Structures are given as structure tokens and as C-alpha cells.
Amino acid sequence: MAEITYLEAIREALFEEMERDPNVFMLGEDIGAFGGAFKVTEGLLAKFGESRVIDTPISEIGIVGAAAGAAHMGMRPVVEMQFIDFIANAYDMLTNYVATARYRAFLPTPMVVRGPSGGYVRGGPFHSQNPEAGFIHTPGLKVVYPSTAADAKGLMKAAIRDDDCVLFFEHKYLYRRIKGEMPAGDVVVPIGTARVAREGTDLSIITYAATVYKALEAAEQLEKEDGLSVEVVDLRSLAPLDDEAIVATVKKTNRVLIVHEDTRTGGIAGELTARISERCFEWLDAPVLRVTAHDVPLPYAPSLEDFVLPQTPDIVLAARRLAAY
Amino acid sequence: MARSTTQGGGRGTRTSAAAPPAVAAATDVALSRAQRLELYYWMRLTRSLEERLVNLYRQTKVVGGLFRSLGQEADAVGSAYALRQGDILSPLIRNLGSMLVKGATPVEILKQYMAKGDSPTRGRELNIHFGDTERGFIGQISPLGDMVPVMAGVTLSFRMRGEDRVGLVYVGDGATSTGAFHEGINFAAVQRCPLVVIIENNGYAYSTPTVKQSLVKQFADKAIGYGIPGETADGNDVIATYEATKRAVDRARRGEGTSIVELMTFRRKGHAEHDNQSYVPPGQIERWAAENDPLDRYVARLGQEGVAAEELAAIDARIQREIDEATDIAEQSGVPEPLDALVGVYADPPSEEPLWFREGKRAVVEKSERPSSWGTFDAPAKGAD
Ligand SMILES: Cc1ncc(C[n+]2csc(CCOP(=O)(O)OP(=O)(O)O)c2C)c(N)n1
Ligand SMILES: [Mg+2]
Numbered sequence: 083m084a085e086i087t088y089l090e091a092i093r094e095a096l097f098e099e100m101e102r103d104p105n106v107f108m109l110g111e112d113i114g115a116f117g118g119a120f121k122v123t124e125g126l127l128a129k130f131g132e133s134r135v136i137d138t139p140i141s142e143i144g145i146v147g148a149a150a151g152a153a154h155m156g157m158r159p160v161v162e163m164q165f166i167d168f169i170a171n172a173y174d175m176l177t178n179y180v181a182t183a184r185y186r187a188f189l190p191t192p193m194v195v196r197g198p199s200g201g202y203v204r205g206g207p208f209h210s211q212n213p214e215a216g217f218i219h220t221p222g223l224k225v226v227y228p229s230t231a232a233d234a235k236g237l238m239k240a241a242i243r244d245d246d247c248v249l250f251f252e253h254k255y256l257y258r259r260i261k262g263e264m265p266a267g268d269v270v271v272p273i274g275t276a277r278v279a280r281e282g283t284d285l286s287i288i289t290y291a292a293t294v295y296k297a298l299e300a301a302e303q304l305e306k307e308d309g310l311s312v313e314v315v316d317l318r319s320l321a322p323l324d325d326e327a328i329v330a331t332v333k334k335t336n337r338v339l340i341v342h343e344d345t346r347t348g349g350i351a352g353e354l355t356a357r358i359s360e361r362c363f364e365w366l367d368a369p370v371l372r373v374t375a376h377d378v379p380l381p382y383a384p385s386l387e388d389f390v391l392p393q394t395p396d397i398v399l400a401a402r403r404l405a406a407y
Numbered sequence: 408m409a410r411s412t413t414q415g416g417g418r419g420t421r422t423s424a425a426a427p428p429a430v431a432a433a434t435d436v437a438l439s440r441a442q443r444l445e446l447y448y449w450m451r452l453t454r455s456l457e458e459r460l461v462n463l464y465r466q467t468k469v470v471g472g473l474f475r476s477l478g479q480e481a482d483a484v485g486s487a488y489a490l491r492q493g494d495i496l497s498p499l500i501r502n503l504g505s506m507l508v509k510g511a512t513p514v515e516i517l518k519q520y521m522a523k524g525d526s527p528t529r530g531r532e533l534n535i536h537f538g539d540t541e542r543g544f545i546g547q548i549s550p551l552g553d554m555v556p557v558m559a560g561v562t563l564s565f566r567m568r569g570e571d572r573v574g575l576v577y578v579g580d581g582a583t584s585t586g587a588f589h590e591g592i593n594f595a596a597v598q599r600c601p602l603v604v605i606i607e608n609n610g611y612a613y614s615t616p617t618v619k620q621s622l623v624k625q626f627a628d629k630a631i632g633y634g635i636p637g638e639t640a641d642g643n644d645v646i647a648t649y650e651a652t653k654r655a656v657d658r659a660r661r662g663e664g665t666s667i668v669e670l671m672t673f674r675r676k677g678h679a680e681h682d683n684q685s686y687v688p689p690g691q692i693e694r695w696a697a698e699n700d701p702l703d704r705y706v707a708r709l710g711q712e713g714v715a716a717e718e719l720a721a722i723d724a725r726i727q728r729e730i731d732e733a734t735d736i737a738e739q740s741g742v743p744e745p746l747d748a749l750v751g752v753y754a755d756p757p758s759e760e761p762l763w764f765r766e767g768k769r770a771v772v773e774k775s776e777r778p779s780s781w782g783t784f785d786a787p788a789k790g791a792d
Contacts, residue, residue, distance in 0.1 A: 115686055116614035139584035139620050140551055140612055164613075168550060171586065204471050204522075206533040208549030346762065373764055378752050381743075383522035383530025384470065389745035396764045403764075 086264060089257040091231040092122055092196075094264065095238035096160065100130050102268075103158060106242055107134040109145050110162030119164050120198055120257060142171035146195060150180050150247075153193040158242055163197030166251060167211040180247045181222030194241045196250035199227070200292055200343060201375075201391055203255055206382035212291075212344040212375075217249050218321045218353070224273055225321040227251040229294040231262030233318055236271030244273060253291045260295075274319045276327035282313030285337035285404050288328065288354060290317040293341045293392060300397035310405055320350055328354065329362050336367040337404045341397055346374040368407035373400045438649070440714075446488060446645050447709060447719065450480040450702055452726050453504035456513050459730050460520055464680055468738070470522040471533055476501040478643070478675035479609060481701030484508055485648030486575065486605050486670065489656045490543070495561055496575040497545045497554040501607060501674070503535055505577065510542035511535075513730055517737035530743035551582035555591030555604065562600035562659075573659045575603040575652070580620055581612020583629065592665065596633040601659035603652060604667050607642065609674040614686040627669040635665045642670030643701040646708070673699070 086094065100106045107130075108123060114137040117124030127135040138145050142163065149159035163169050169176070176195070183189040201210035217223050224246055228234040234252065241248035279294055280301055287297040294316045301312035315331050317324065332338055338358060340351040351372040358370055373392045381387055438446070457475050464473045476483060483504030487496055490509075498505045503516065518526035520534055527537040528546075538546035545561065547554050554576050562574035578588055583606055595602045606626040610617060623629060630637025636658065640651035648670055655666035673695040677684045684692065706719060746768060749759040761768040 111612075112614045119613070137615055137619050139615075140581045141584045141586070143586045144584075165549075171550060206471065206536075206549075207531070374762070376749060376762055377759055378748055379531070381531040381748050382471065382528075382533050383524070383743045385742045385745050386530050386748040389748045399766070400764045 084263075085261040086231060087258050088228075088231045088234050088252075088260040088262075089120065089122055091235040091262070091264060092238055092252060093124065093126075095235040095242070096123065096126060097129070098268070099158075099160075099239060099242045100126065100134065103242075105156060106158045106160065107136065107152075108160050108162065109136050109138055109149055111138055111140055111164045113137060113162050118162060120254065122198075122252070123162065142168050143175055146172035146175040147179065149193045149195075150175065150183065150191050153191045153247075154183070154189050158192050158194075160194045160196060160242060163195060165205075165209050165211075166197035166199040166213060167208045169195065169197065169213060169249075173216070176217065176223065176247070176249075177220045181220045183222075184246065185222060190245050191247050192245045193247050194238075194250050195247070196238075196241075196252060198254035198257070199251040200253040200255055201380050201387060202292060202343075204382060204384060204387060205254075205380075207379045210380045210387075212251070212342075214249070214251055214320055215344055215348050215350055218350060219348075222246070223321065224248040224319070225251070226273055226319045227253070227291045228271075228318055229253070229256065229260070229279075229291050229316050230277075231260055232264060232269075233271055233277065233316075235264060236269050237273065237318065239268070239270045240273050243270065248273065251291065255292045256295075271318070274322040274324055276324035277316045277318055278313065278327070278331070279316040280312065280314040282311040283335055284311045285339065285401060286313040286315060286331040286335045287339045287341055287397065287401065288315045288317065288331065289341040290320065291343060293343050293397075296392065296394045296397055297341055299394045300401060303394070303398055304401055304405075308402065308405070310401065312401060323354070323357070325357060325361065328357060332358055332362045333365050336365055337407070338366070338368075338370045339373065339397070339400050339404055340370060341373045341392060343375055343391060345377045346372065347377050349374055368404050371400050371404055373397055438646070440712075442488075443709065443712070444714070444718070444722065446484060446649070447705060448722050448726070449484040449488070449504055449508050450645060450705065451723060452507055452513070452729070453480045453484065454702060455723075455726050455730055456507075456516060457503065459734060460517070461680070463517070463520065463734070469520045472679040472681065473520065474500045474534055474679050475676035476503055478695060478700060479607065479672045480504050481645035481705065482605075482607055482642035482648050482670040482672050483577075485642075485645040486577075486603075486652040486668070488649050489652035490573065490575060493543065493571075494573045494575065494656075495540065495543045495545060495558075497538075497547060497558050497561075497577065498535065499547055499554075499577040499579060499582070499607070500535065501579070501609065502577050506535060506544050509544045510539070511537075511544065513733035514736050517733055518740055521737060521740075522742070523737065523740035524743035524747070525740050529747060531748075550587070552578060552585030552587030552591070554578075555588050556594060557591070558602055559591045559595035559598070559600050559665075562595065562602040563598055565601055566599065571660060573601045573603065573656050575605060575656070577605045577607060579612055580606065580608045580610070580617045580626060581615065583626055584612075584620055592635075592667070593633055595665040596635045599662070599664035601662070602665045603655040603659055604665065605652065606667060606669045607672060608669055609642075609672045611674050611678075611687070613678040613682075616686075625669055627667055630667040633665070633667075635667065637667040637669065639669040639671060642672035643699050643704060645701060645705050672701075
């Protein structure tokens, strides 16, 4: 079977889910004839028509709120943020309205908010963000952030079929750089399950999204240069977290490095560290370490962006520190 | 021109002494010949500078995207020209011209686009996202509509302090659909803020035509909903743009609060340089270029008013010289020093520390001080650490 890109995998999932379920429809800015800023929804309008692929005004609050209302009525809207940075505009709708709907009003809100996320692309402070932490902190929202093409497809299917609101972060650096073969048939990747991206025994790197590839690169180098066997765990789902997989890798290697592209303070690494401490402190041979972005808005110039974001050599250095502990 | 004005709605009085106006005080006073040539200069500079940026973009010297205002130079320049010194505007992505009028320089624009270390934002922000409150422009951020409430607050401060100053904010047809636009303009209206909201109706928001953005016939009609004056003008006629904006600016300065001015124009280039505009009906771009180019129209008008072609050619030559010089300077600048990324998130502490895995790197705040006036930062490029 031919390989397709991460971006095409997302598109395939959208196609298949729209074909499977007439309640699934798309909302977003420039997603129709134009196919979206990154062309994720290209071809959907031609196939499914204007009533199911809706070009909206530039109104993130309106789009997300309307999706919630339609979802209450049994529709399954998929909302595109042109860049995930603009999800901030809909923060009230998502955190106050959508996240609480089931709990306070017994209203199901099966909807997906998806969009291009992340940096390493010289996008500057408003086209590079990783705003997942604020939503992970909000009970009632699910958050996924795949790194492989197959996971992107399988998680999108799961997100659309989920009976709650799922925020689906797509890493724009991976859109066309990452390819993979799609499994045959209608394969759904369950939300809340992590994936071991590389098996290892000496130490574990827990990460997700674009930094999975930096971790794998570092693991390769550490194996060659240091003879270290590094396990890489790709979380895939950030809410809910796969505690079992996290505990399993800690028990296996006893040393953990957490890597994320998001800024440090309040990033998910803190939550992971606390969970590890609570559940398997006695299995640790070293303190849990983090490699993250610096706590600054993401600057635009290459030299600045490269400095702020975590890079492969940072992971190598941290892993060596951990192995030697 | 000292005056004492009672705010509409009986919100107290404002007394202020104004500086003499930089341009003609009333719209019935014609612009002088020198001023008309100045308008030409700013419009041509806008276009030629963007053409230079296209060259640099093709040489991959521009970091990130390039945004054009081709065919919209009159709306940015004519509206900004209706302000005087001390007034503050906030531009959008098609308003390079307004920033030039307010004193932004070609070398700053070029350094910004090339993400140089001594660019106005020191490589932190993109393209024309920068400002200088001294010169009178506040930089936009990407999230559309956000500058409307911000400018409501800027102009609120003018009113609160009894200053004879006016603010102006640009939004596109697309940006009028945001919550921030609505909340900001309504706030400004209710508070009688001396604010002019320019809605640049250029037919499209990225690929989305205005019919999918709003059902109002004219965006100026939105003014009714806010209880403020609204006017639509020909945005490709620099004089008409100037006059319509001037009327709104004068109202604001008289204490009559907020207005909408809708400027009709057309976005002849893609949303950004990468966009091939496949969604625009065939012939439309060509028609606007052939029949309604703001520079062509203005050149014809100046000709009728007796300005010789040689005089305009001399201005063009001067502009080319200025852009060449600016390009040379901008190209020589260095890239930002990586550690500068950590400076200035807060007033205190002045710098973040490098994270532990960047061993050997130390905070650079001692040698990388923040400028006292951020927008005018003009220190020499720093070498590598
Ligand atoms: C809140 C928000 N949503 C989406 C975007 C992405 N975006 C950037 S420019 C643009 C179109 C803007 O159109 P318009 O306001 O008409 O300005 P124009 O480009 O035509 O000058 C969009 C959708 C954004 N910047 N901000
Ligand atoms: Mg527009």
C-alpha cells in the first residue's frame, strides 16, 4: 500500500467519516473551495457540497458555539481553526460552555475542534502555538496530538465518533514531512492510549507530536555514541492520559525524561512528573527531567526560534545526564 | 484651536489646547500642491517598497510570508494622511502605507521582513507587525479585530486626559466578523472615544468573498447598530479617502466620538505571496488593475492639475534611491543573537534564564538591555554570543 502524508491521512479520515455518517459536517474559514489554509479539507466541498462543508465568517466564538448547538441536536461538527493559535478566541465557548455541558446540563456535545499547531516553521508568535495545556487543565475536554500519519487518521476517526468534545491538534511541521502506510479497513485509534515509538531498556523519553521525532533522533544517536537503549513513548492523547503506559515505561527503565515543545511552566510535563511520583516513585533511579521550550512567547527569527524550542542536542544532553545519575 | 467641548451624552467636559494641524484643517480647504505630491510620494513608496520585498522574497531573504497591498495604497495613505502628529493609528496587514505616513522607514520594514537582529522587534515579530507610540502607530497582532478594543482604550485615555488627539484603527472586511471588533467598537461608541474605525473592504478575506462574511450591503451600515456615523468612500481615490477620513477625524477631535469609514478597494494579490487567488473570478483582477489602479488614477489626476510627468519621475527616482540605500543597510544587518530571545518578557525580572540543558549559556540581560522605547530600537547588530 502506498504511503500518504500526515496531512492526507487527516483528510482521509474526514472523507471516510463524512461518508459513514451524514451527521458529520465541517465548519471553518476558507475550508470550502479553497480547501483550507493548508489544504486539509481539499476536495470535501466537491464531494459533500456546501451544506456539509461550510465556509464561515472570521468568527471563532460563533463557529465553536454553533458547533456546540448542532452537536446537542445530534450532529457531529468538525471545526477547523485556520491556525490553532486562534482557538484562544473560542476559549470561553470551549471551557465555559462546551466543557461543562454534559456535567451541568446532561447535554452531549460530540464535536471536534482541529487545526494546525506548533512551531519549528518560522511562524512567529501567533502561528506557532501549542495551547494544549490550558485545555488539558479543563475537565470535560479531550485532547489528542498525533505524531504519525496512521495515528492522525485513526485518532481523527475516534475524535469524530467520541460523544464528547475532542480538541485535535495537528502539527504543521509534520503535515507534509511525515508519511506512513494506512492500515487496511476502518481502524480507530482509541483516545487515551499511548504508543511505544521505540523500545528501550536504559531510559524512557515521554513525548508527543513533533518532538517524538527529535526524541527518536536522539535515541538513535545515544545508541550509537553511548550504547544506551532508549525507549520513546508517544503519548498521542494528552487528555485523558494513558497512565498504564506511563507507569509501564517507568517500571521498565527507571529513568524518565519528558520532552515537549510547549513552554515549561504549566506544561504537561509537570503533570506527568507528579503522576509518576505518585504512582511509581520507588521505581525511579533518578529524578524525572524535562526538556521543554523556554517560557517566552515564540519569536520569529530562525536564530531565536531555534534557541527557544527544544532541539535534539538538548535531548541528548539531558538523556546523558539522566543515564549517568 | 483651543476649545472646550461637552461630550455627547453629558459625560463631562474636556478642555484642550491643540497643536496646529499638520494638514489642512477642514475638508473644504483644498490640499496644497506640496501635500498632493506628498500623497503621491507615500503611495509610490508603498508600492515600490513592496516590489523590492517581492525581489527579496524570491531570493529567499524574507523569512516567512510576504503580504502585499497592491491596489490598496490609496486607502492606507489617504486615511493616515488625515491624522496629525500626536494622533495614533493601528495598521493591519495591508496598511504599510499608513505606517510610512506615520514615519516608519523603509529600512525598518526591510529589516522586519528579513528578521534582522536590529529590526524594530529584534526578530521577534513578523513583517509589519511593529509600532512606535512616539511616531504614532501601534503594531498589530495576528488575531484579527483585537486592535479595535485596544484602540478604544488608547483613545479613551486621550479623552480622559483631555488631550486633543485622535485614534484610527484599520480592520478588513473579514475582521468585522470577530467578537473583538464588535465589542471594541461598541465600547468606543458608548464611551465617545475619539476613534475612527476604517473598514477596508477589499472584496475578500483570504479566499472568502464579502458575501460570505456579512449580509450588510455596505460595511458602513454597521454604524447604525452602534449608533455612530458611518460613511463609504472610494478607497482607490486617495483624495476621496483623505476627505472621508478627515470628516471622521474632525468629528472625533470635536468630541463627537467614534465613526466608521468604509473604504472600497480590491485586493489584487493573494492573501500572501504564496496564494494564487484561484478563487477570484477570471478577469476581475485584471479589470481592477486596468481600470481602477489607485496610482494610475492619481497620476492622471495630478496631470490634469498641471503636475508635469518629469516632476513625478523625479519623485520615483528619489524613491528608488531611498529603497536601494535601505536595502543595502538592511542586508548588512546581522541575525538576532539567540539569547536575546529571553529578554523582556517582564519588566522585572528583565530576562529569563536559559533552561538547564543549555549548559554554559548565561542570561544576557547585562549586555542585551531592552530599549527604553521598544519600537525605535536602533542598536547596532550584535555579534554571535
Ligand atoms: C481571529 C483570527 N482568525 C483567523 C485568522 C486567520 N486570517 C488571517 S488574515 C485572514 C483574512 C483577513 O481578511 P480581511 O479582514 O478582509 O483582511 P484582508 O486580508 O482582506 O486585508 C484570516 C482568516 C486571524 N488572523 N485571526
Ligand atoms: Mg478583506
